[in-house]
Amino acid sequence: MARVDLTEADAGRSYPAAPGDLVVVQLTETPSSGYRWQLDAVDTAVLAPAGDAFRPGQQGLGGAGIRQLRFTATGTGRTTLRLVLLRGWEPGERAARRFEVTIHVTGTGPVASPTG
Numbered sequence: 001m002a003r004v005d006l007t008e009a010d011a012g013r014s015y016p017a018a019p020g021d022l023v024v025v026q027l028t029e030t031p032s033s034g035y036r037w038q039l040d041a042v043d044t045a046v047l048a049p050a051g052d053a054f055r056p057g058q059q060g061l062g063g064a065g066i067r068q069l070r071f072t073a074t075g076t077g078r079t080t081l082r083l084v085l086l087r088g089w090e091p092g093e094r095a096a097r098r099f100e101v102t103i104h105v106t107g108t109g110p111v112a113s114p115t116g
Contacts, residue, residue: 043079
């Protein structure tokens with residue numbers, strides 16, 4: 001199992017993965033502003049959400065940090081992974097920022113070891 005690390009600099013590009021790979025997206029976020037990165041689109045048959053976490057920056061409480069969103073390649077195919085930065089409680093709000101990449105999952109993934 002491999003890990004595909006993506007940042008804001010990778011937006012708009014395509015990346016290969018294999019079944020079982022972990023895709024990790026790390027984006028700058030300031031949660032105290034109310035804006036958080038949220039999943040907008042992905043084909044979960046190809047890439048399934050596997051959790052997220054926030055790591056505060058050097059500014060301390062209320063400052064910017066890094067939102068890490070994790071996805072597991074669960075099947076083969078191509079999917080657009082789209083994330084949006086917005087305040088979830090404001091209906092009809094337009095995203096302050098967007099992040100989008102294409103993930104193309106091919107291959108068979110890791111081979112299971114035989115049990116004895």
